[in-house]
Amino acid sequence: MSGSSLRGHAAIVGAALAGLGEAPGRSSEDIAIEASVKALAEAGLTTRHVDAVFGSLPGNANPLSALLIAEMLGIQPRFTDNNRTGGSTFLSYTLMAAMALKEGLCETALIFYGSNQRTASGKLVSSVKPFAYEAPYAPIFPATSYALAASRHMHDYGTTREQLAAVAVAARAWANLNPQAFMRGPLSVADVLASRMVSSPLTVRDCCLVTDGGAAIVMTRADRARHLPKKPVYLLGAAAATTHMNIIAMADLTRTAAVDSGQRAMAMAGVAPRDFDVVELYDAFTINTILFLEDLGFCTKGEGGAFVASGAIAPGGALPVNTNGGGLSCVHPGMYGMFTLVEAVQQLRGEAGERQVAGAELALCHGNGGVLSSQITNVLGTEATL
Amino acid sequence: MTHPPATGTWTEGPGPDVIFAQHLAAGEFRIQRCAACARHVFYPRLVCNHCGSVDLHWQAPSGRGTVYAVSVVNRSADKGGPYNVVLVDLAEGPRMMGRVDGIANDTVRIGMSVRARVGQGAGGEPCVVFDPLDPDVSTDREGSAR
Numbered sequence: 001m002s003g004s005s006l007r008g009h010a011a012i013v014g015a016a017l018a019g020l021g022e023a024p025g026r027s028s029e030d031i032a033i034e035a036s037v038k039a040l041a042e043a044g045l046t047t048r049h050v051d052a053v054f055g056s057l058p059g060n061a062n063p064l065s066a067l068l069i070a071e072m073l074g075i076q077p078r079f080t081d082n083n084r085t086g087g088s089t090f091l092s093y094t095l096m097a098a099m100a101l102k103e104g105l106c107e108t109a110l111i112f113y114g115s116n117q118r119t120a121s122g123k124l125v126s127s128v129k130p131f132a133y134e135a136p137y138a139p140i141f142p143a144t145s146y147a148l149a150a151s152r153h154m155h156d157y158g159t160t161r162e163q164l165a166a167v168a169v170a171a172r173a174w175a176n177l178n179p180q181a182f183m184r185g186p187l188s189v190a191d192v193l194a195s196r197m198v199s200s201p202l203t204v205r206d207c208c209l210v211t212d213g214g215a216a217i218v219m220t221r222a223d224r225a226r227h228l229p230k231k232p233v234y235l236l237g238a239a240a241a242t243t244h245m246n247i248i249a250m251a252d253l254t255r256t257a258a259v260d261s262g263q264r265a266m267a268m269a270g271v272a273p274r275d276f277d278v279v280e281l282y283d284a285f286t287i288n289t290i291l292f293l294e295d296l297g298f299c300t301k302g303e304g305g306a307f308v309a310s311g312a313i314a315p316g317g318a319l320p321v322n323t324n325g326g327g328l329s330c331v332h333p334g335m336y337g338m339f340t341l342v343e344a345v346q347q348l349r350g351e352a353g354e355r356q357v358a359g360a361e362l363a364l365c366h367g368n369g370g371v372l373s374s375q376i377t378n379v380l381g382t383e384a385t386l
Numbered sequence: 387m388t389h390p391p392a393t394g395t396w397t398e399g400p401g402p403d404v405i406f407a408q409h410l411a412a413g414e415f416r417i418q419r420c421a422a423c424a425r426h427v428f429y430p431r432l433v434c435n436h437c438g439s440v441d442l443h444w445q446a447p448s449g450r451g452t453v454y455a456v457s458v459v460n461r462s463a464d465k466g467g468p469y470n471v472v473l474v475d476l477a478e479g480p481r482m483m484g485r486v487d488g489i490a491n492d493t494v495r496i497g498m499s500v501r502a503r504v505g506q507g508a509g510g511e512p513c514v515v516f517d518p519l520d521p522d523v524s525t526d527r528e529g530s531a532r
Contacts, residue, residue, distance in 0.1 A: 132403060132429075133428075133429040133482065133483060134483045135507070135508070136506075136507025136508055136509070136511055136513035137469075137471045137483050137484060137485050137507065137508065137513070138459065138461075138466065138469070138471070138507075138508035139457075139459065139471045139483070140459055140461075144457050144459055144471050147457035148455035148456070148457050148471070148473055149455070150457075151455045151456050151457055151496065152454065152455040152496065155455075155496040155497075196460070197458075197460040198459075198460060199457045199458070199459045199460065199471075200457050200458040200459075200460070201457075202457075247473070247483075248429065248473060248481050248482055248483050249429075249435075249481075253454075253455055253473075
């Protein structure tokens with residue numbers, strides 16, 4: 001077991017989704033607040049209990065999002081974090097919340113996200129301005145950066161477009177078990193290959209959805225969590241690693257900082273890749289899933305393509321991955337990190353319905369921010385894993 | 387600072403982005419070299435990303451590079467597409483984004499040798515682009531990138 005006193009010290013006691021898919025007429029704030037209130041309600045708590053608020057909203061309309069949402073909820077927090085590392089940031093909020101809870105800086109932490117990007121603009125709302133040394137070549141942000149990584153992985157390891165497509169096919173198969181998933185219905189490797197090319201080798205079906213959606217979780221100390229209505233889901237390990245911001249500054253496009261974040265998060269939790277029952281990876285693009293499976297140690301470097309093509313990550317496979325349908329087929333409102341956490345919580349509580357992984361006790365959530373830039377891993381577990 | 391600046395200009399005058407752009411506007415491609423660790427730096431910076439020194443000096447690179455990764459962006463013709471976007475590892479070490487001109491997009495290959503020149507970006511602005519470097523003719527085309 002790990003020597004970290006953070007292991008299992010804090011637990012997720014509420015988790016909720018809101019505005020998944022399309023939420024016409026609703027602002028990003030509305031969606032975030034709906035999720036927040038629902039998450040508190042299932043925890044048996046109200047806004048009056050919250051004394052720490054963590055979160056961010058898409059774009060730059062109001063970068064002080066955590067202050068705004070706290071104000072709108074009538075909360076005057078004594079601990080606030082509005083850190084922005086891209087879509088991964090929510091998996092650092094859990095770590096920060098656990099640290100603040102442990103130190104007695106707060107009692108009840110709310111973590112939120114909400115976006116109306118689909119119904120408001122129909123496209124990704126990004127807070128990243130074009131980089132002067134990339135803009136003249138007009139890459140699509142962020143798709144081309146991921147496409148470049150995919151091209152290099154194909155070159156170095158013989159990964160194929162069919163293997164990339166297998167990630168999207170597996171995600172769709174999970175989505176077909178999830179009534180809340182935005183994209184459902186049959187999807188084959190041939191369908192993915194035949195869909196519109198965006199930035200080669202990635203087609204539109206290799207790219208995540210553009211949806212609305214929000215999510216929130218509530219965290220408190222483990223000793224308090226046991227007296228609340230929901231089965232606690234404990235934070236056993238968490239770690240972040242960053243290698244770059246822009247893709248030109250990423251040393252090896254086939255190896256992400258998930259190698260580092262994964263090792264440290266698993267060391268804190270005292271677990272190994274083989275121990276996980278369910279894995280939720282930030283699949284903004286199909287290449288992400290392959291890279292993260294390799295970098296987190298679920299298969300060896302270069303074997304990710306063959307691993308996913310074997311059916312291992314699909315329903316019925318040896319390693320259930322992105323059991324909600326992922327960013328590729330369930331929901332992707334600009335920043336996806338929260339959705340890895342909420343899906344893991346539902347799986348560990350046994351509330352995932354038709355897509356439930358039987359006996360799920362240990363889950364890995366992995367967040368990605370920027371263009372493979374920020375990598376943050378969380379290990380979550382049930383009481384049995386403490 | 388471990389390495390005080392040789393010129394004293396790292397705290398004064400135009401920053402590295404401005405200097406790079408001035409060279410580019412004059413048709414010149416320049417990168418930085420660190421006097422402390424002897425490694426090259428791109429994109430332009432105030433501080434060496436390898437060793438932390440501020441003793442960076444501008445120089446003309448050889449212009450030679452190798453394609454590290456490639457994607458063809460499938461935008462519509464009215465948006466200038468399709469066109470290729472590459473990452474190129476310069477002979478001096480740094481990696482940069484670019485575009486390979488003069489050949490079909492689907493023939494741009496990882497590992498291909500290229501040579502830099504100052505061309506035009508998507509908005510007509512000057513930027514560094516690359517031409518395929520034919521190994522048969524490279525020997526009589528030595529010289530720095532212009």
